[in-house]
Amino acid sequence: MNVSAATPAEAAACVRAAGEAGISCAASKCGHVHLDLRPMQAVRFYQPGDLTVGADAGLTVAALNALLAGHGQFVPIDVAEPERTTLGAVLARHGSGPLRQRFGTVRDFVLGLEMVNDRGEIVHCGGTVVKNVAGYDWMKLMIGARGALGILTGVNFKVFPRPQGIESACFRGLSWPQVEAIRSGLLHSPLRPLAIELQARGGERAVTVTYAGSAAVRGRYRREMSRLGAPEITEGAWPAATPPTNAVYPPAQAVAALQAWEERHQQLSVTGRLGVGAFHVEPAPPPPPVAPAAAGLMRRLKQELDPGGLFHGEDCGPSA
């Protein structure tokens, strides 16, 4: 059953109705009730001078960044289809893109969250300012929970000045030890790249370092890059979004793990954040097991916050 909601109150009413009927509800196509929040696209506030913005969860990433571009600002969210991907979906899946290296994931710049809980109540976490420690930070729990605990209806972000003078240095034809040498070399340097991306396919490996700044700063980066190898420099190249992360490692163990996986499977395709240790890998490695005590806590939270099992979350696949 598809129902669309144009306001948080409508979403809440829908959740209450589903709850009373004892059927599941989700903002994706996984619930018995598919709650379509795309009509909810309002920008609730935008304070360029305070670097803060608040919007409905149905607003798309592209629409938000189009608004912010007018003030030379942006949110560092990378998705493959920004015109189709809503803010709610980004939060629920906790995606990570190339800009993660410099800006962190959405977890690091969400200031506040609005959600419909299992009782059909609209609840809030955080606020609208960049520093705030009032109350539990439960929005951290919701980010990446894939809808298992509620329906996200609104989000407040810290925004950033859009980097000017972007350039990238691409190192090709690398062996695994050379990939690791670049990672470690950058770690120990004072450089602060926007992105450090690894691409590996069919034995071909490349690392692309993206940075930004004035001509003097870019000149400095070029000198440092030439110490790490012989890269090809491309001006103005904003890093492209990549398929979702399905493998994470401590950064210093990533290369060894990928190399071992490649030796097992011969055919390996990898794309992702070399500096962070988060990649999309095909074939996908098995996800690490959740530690038993942590799994127990997750169960207790689910039991406390959704005892009726109203929210199935997004375990059956992605949608906008």
Add this chain to the structure above:
Amino acid sequence: MPPLARLAADLTAKLGAENVLTDPLARTLYEYDGGVDRAQPDLVVFPRSRDQVAAIVRAAAAAGVPIVARGAGTGLSGGAVAREGGVVVAFNRMRRILEVDVENARAVVEPGVVNLELSQSLAPTGFYFAPDPSSQRACTLGGNVAENSGGPHTLLHGVTVNHVTGLEIVLADGSVAQLGGKAGEALAGAWDLTGVVVGSEGTLALVTAVTVKLTRLPEAVGTLLAIYDQVGQAAETVTALTAAGITPSACEMMDGFCLRAIEAATGAGYPMDSAAVLLMDVEGLREEVEEDAERVEAICRAAGARSVRRAADAPERELLWKGRKNAFGAMGRISPNNYVMDGVIPRTRIAPVLEEIEAVGRRHGFRIGNMFHAGDGNLHPLVFFDERAGELPRALACSHDIIQVCVAAGGSITGEHGVGIEKQDLMPLIFSDADLAYMERIRRAFNPDGLLNPNKMIPQSRLCGEIRGNAALYREGL
């Protein structure tokens, strides 16, 4: 034997008498933190290991006795104050750095490690721990995690939760859980339990180890002091920096009133005749710092700064910052007591809010000083009063009105000090009944019997199952 006496005997047997305090006079040393609230605990224990912490929690839980974790006791919101009595678990003797893993930019530390000591011991590696609360010479990592501490340089680097990737915790039943780890992010479907425990003010779990993210020391830092004849010009500078897309690594404002006391105490080179100064850091590559420092100076002058000084070298940098870092200690020159407040507003509202705060102070009969993180709108108004003249209740009333001003301006009731006891009754200013009830459900999931730091953060009327101990609560007036 009454439960408390039995618990004391049990813990003495398990931890050794030198790690258990029962003597009433000794326990009074642990009845307060850095704030205005006090309550004597029934017992104070000093575990040396995670297993000891687990044993303490199991024993206290079985006896139905509250458990209050304590770091260095520098907190300002009453987080470590045992307002319902019970056992204070002091982590001072769990202060080892367990692992430093530079290649992964991680360290694993026990909660009693002192914030600044962590960064100092890391210095040879070229890395440090970025969150730098003003109390960093004394405050501990466990406390930083509990309050999600900030500090001047969190403007660029973020707060504690942005620098913690894993926790080892002891839950309310004494069981141990490992959350997160060294990886920089989790896969979707793995819940960010670490993120929820950070900032939970000791009400969800006791932290026995922290996996922190290390930050590379910058190649260069530029420190500037801009001097203004009008507070509004300093505030306008903050807005102009944001509009220009510049993010200093720190941007602190101090008003003239405080500056005179600070300069008398520290000789940092601050002016004695200004209305306000901005103390700013820019950091990054040499090339970036040169450019940013020039742009910052130009923006300050355009906003009306009567002079802008740039520290010429590291000793001068340290001297300028020495004044700020020792500022709170210098406040004793102004009055016998001061109440350091913590509120947040949108940084675009600094000038009008400071005027409103001054008006509130006048209404209550107090002079208000301001030294704060202007760069992110995190205000620290200081209410100067004399407790011996019975002024504490009036000072607290003044502070409540100041927080109302912050909330009305679109801000929050606390930027970094936490809610604790201090702001517990102010939570309804920013959260609805449904919001608070939801937080209570989260607490119940972790802490079903409500024994971990009871009667903190969430207003009392929301809490079910109040725990009453034999606390002696010291709080006049309000």
